[in-house]
Amino acid sequence: MKAPLIHRSPMPGLGLSMGITLTMLSLVVLIPIGALLLKGASYGPAGIWETVNRPRVWAALFLSFRLSLIAALFNLVFGVLLAWVLVRYRFPGRRLLDGAVDLPFALPTAVAGISLTALYAPTGAFGSLADQIGWKIAYTQWGILIALIFVGLPFVARTVQPVIEEIEREVEEASATLGASRLYTLRHVILPMLMPAALTGFALALARAVGEYGSVIFIAGNIPLVTEIAPLLIIIQLEEFNYDAAAAIGIAMLLISFALLLAINLIQVWSRRRIGHV
Amino acid sequence: MQPILTNAGTIPAQGPHLTTAALRRLTARPIHRLRGLAAGLALAALSLGSVPGPALAQSLLNVSYDPTRELYREINAAFTAFWTAQGNPAPSLEVSHGGSGSQARAVIDGLSAQVVTLALASDIDRIAAAGRLPADWQSKLPHNSSPYTSTIVFLVREGNPKGIADWGDLVAEGVQVITPNPKTSGGARWNYLAAWAWAEKNGRDPREFVGALYRNVPVLDQGARGSTTTFAQRGIGDVLLAWENEAHLALKEISEDRFDIVVPSVSILAEPPVALVETNIQTDDQRKLAEAYLDFLYSPEGQAIAFRNFYRAWDSSQAAPEDVARFPALELIDIASLGGWAKVQPEHFGDGGIFDQIYVQP
Amino acid sequence: MSDATFRPATEETPLARRLLITLVVLGLGLLVLAPLVVVFVEALRQGVGEALASLTHRDAWAAIRLTLTIAAISVPLNAIFGVAAAWFITKFDFRGKAVLITLIDLPFSVSPVVAGLCIVLTFGANTAIGGWLVGQGYPIVFAMPGIILATMFVTFPFVARELIPVMIEQGRAEEEAALTLGAGGWRVFWTVTLPNIRWALLYGVLLCNARAMGEFGAVAVVSGKIRGQTATIPTTIEMLYQEYLSVAAFTLAAVLALLALVTLLLKTLLELRHADQLAATHRH
DSSP, X not given: OOOOSBOOOSOSOHHHHHHHHHHHIIXXXXXXXXXXXXXXXXXXXHHHHHHHSSHHHHHHHHHHHHHHHHHHHHHHHHHHHHHHHHHHOOOTTHHHHHHHTTHHHHSOHHHHHHHHHHHHSTTSXXXXXXXXXXXXXXXXXXXXXXXXXXXXXXXHHHHHHHHHHHOOHHHHHHHHHTTOOHHHHIIIIIHHHHHHHHHHHHHHHHHHHHHOOTTHHHHSOOOTTTTXXXXXXXXXXXXXXXXXXXXXXXXXXXXXHHHHHHHHHHHHHHHHHHHTOO | OOOSOTTTTTSOOOGGGOOHHHHHHHHOOHHHHTHHHHHTSTTHHHHTSOOOOOOTTSEEEEEEOGGGHHHXXXXXXXXXXXXXXXXXXXXXXXXXXXXXXXXXXXXXXTOOOSEEEOSOHHHHHHHHHTTSSOTTGGGSSHHHHOSEEBXXXXXXXXXXXXXXXXXXXXXXXXXXXXXXXXXXXXXXXXXXXXXXXXXXXXXXXXXHHHHHHHHTOSOOOSSHHHHHHHHHTSOOOSEEEEEHHHHHHHHHHTOSSSEEEEOOSXXXXXXXXXXXXXXXXXXXXXXXXHHHHHHHHHSHHHHHHHHHTTOEESOOTTSOHHHHHTSOOOEEEOGGGGTOHHHHIIIIISTTSHHHHHHHOO | OOSOOOOOTTSOOHHHXXXXXXXXXXXXXXXXXXXXXXXXXXXXXXXXHHHHHHHTSHHHHHHHHHHHHHHHHHHXXXXXXXXXXXXXXXXXXXXXXXXXXXXXXXHHHSOHHHHHHHHHHHHSTTSHHHHHHHHTTOOOTTSHHHHHHXXXXXXXXXXXXXXXHHHHHHOSHHHHHHHHTTOOHHHHIIIIIHHHHHHHHHHHHHHHHXXXXXXXXXXXXXXXXXXXXXXOHHHHHHHHHHTTOHHHHHHHHHHHHHHHHHHHHHHHHHHHHTHHHHHHHHHO
């Protein structure tokens, strides 16, 4: 029993919404990425593997994905806290904080990189403090991590915020009436409701961090095998007019990111089904 | 002394090949094209303020590399005065700056520059290989088409606390060297080659020496300016390997008394070349303008501007004496004696080349 | 806590509250507000006059105009896409939904530099499509269309990604009820769906707009960086910074941050003005 491709539905607008979605997706995203894949195909899988299968490329890919994962996990926890505080609590300066959350989007990445480096370099305000306890931040993996946390910060907070606003107080009251402690309610009632949105934000923060170039490049030392990120390798290949190798590394990153995102989206679909939405 | 433009008559005329559509593309000021679309939108009032469009063929785009910003700002002003004094309408001169390699790539991918002024001959060779200018472009203008040259010197912290005098001191234990990444910066390739040349001259194994040097580098920036900032503003490193003009400019722009310039015994003769991009010339008038622009770089006035901007130019007849006296004599090795760019580029900086091996081998 | 005051069971203890607020303020302060302060301090280093003077330059104005034009074109297009995609994904059941959502997310995982590369590989003068378009007199790369495409690529998922979780949360019951009562498709959308998603939509458009104005990596690859012509605010900032004109660079960065703050203010005002209206629609 094969499921139909699209279930019949009384909802209107199937043709229009599908048309716009698929046309624009193709024009803006799929065709350009197709061109990249085509470039890779003309290079051949063996060529791609040969380009990627080098210690330096592996080191950069591993570094990019490892630090991005740590940054996204930090943003997952911090973002949920942030959204909760911004929606539920009233305190002076709340609107200011609310506005500040979007700043990482608004500041050009290069400006963010320059500002962060100015702050966290040994001559900077925070960097000099850290330097006194022998903690070097800029030009080490710590610096990269801070830049990645910065660029991914708004994602989780902004996806979770509307969901918290939607939560009816009655749910929490019911839980409290049934004798649950506040912590229990938060963990077993509220958190599961936030999870799909939080995971979405997590996925976006992760993906954004993996591809980030502009802000990281200023604060990373860019030393091969130590602080060299994967997007930099692409730039290096481009400087040598080596479009094939650039496309190869780009494709490798794309595949890993796509696999990660797909996994997260599947977890989401599965968790929604379990909770009973959709 | 060679005549300034040996071959103005021998450049094949490309004009007739161009279709009208191609002409339109080359002269297009694309920003204006979408105005109709923008008009309906909310921000139209703000966005429609006009950028005055210059007359056809009186515009020129010079695609250049990073450290020449100040130089070409001054050249453009002087050339405009020179050009209008000859009874021509004021030209619209645009300059685009970036890493030498990525700028060359932009021209190959269709950026319609009439003139390129890049850091390395090998970058212009790439553009020639794509068919945009003749392969023998470098013989078209005097001095290998390099109207000005520079070299690589050291910038150290005030008083030179680590006592750095020559290349050999850079590999000492505990010395931190700041230089950009040769893979992304044209200037950094000159740095690398200068170190290589010194080692060859002084009986050191150049491969080992350069390897030891780069192991003392804590930060590899993308370009020369990035390295200068890391060294000067962020306080990282003991010595910055820099273009001579960058080092002087840093003294002028950032601080006179926080840094000293150290000139090594041997360095490299860096020749940043210029060329006319044949396929992007649309009219005879524009060709005249572009040729006059390149010739102007070789004129006594243009050369004086290059001197003033800390470049080692050729003709000092109109230059201020103190601009010329600034440059100490040192032994300069040219790229030809290392085998020329065609050999050096793939061998040292290509994928898996000698530079890559520094980091991969234990 | 000796003064045991009444605390509703649906709130955290005051201690926990204070702790959480401190944590959040500290985190945001160190990571986000501090860099912003750096931008303004650097911009005003030589006084307000110097900062304002740097803005009157022709190239600065051209960059601001170009960036606003690009945002004015790419953001509405992405908003239309976002609403259509969210509707398609949440109102219908079909196979491959997770794949489609992942494809929409894809631009986030593509390094902006690679995004620029993709557009050059598709529309560059050396490609089939690009060569033909250039022949027709419509260059894409190193012209405005290329910058718009790059901007749209980078900001593509924002609106859709804001709308999808909210629309899933709300389900289809309200729309189904309206349909049963005989309302047409557009009427259902305007009177039932849109009021429910307006804040998420606004958030999405806002983020999309902020990111569109601030995009650097992808635009740098396709713009050619010609002053006064194809240099956007971020590329101009980078160029000014490279020229040691850090006051001018950071002033322009401050302008960009202020533009973002203005859109935020606009959002807050909208929220305040329409609060009662919004409450009314909720009460029916």
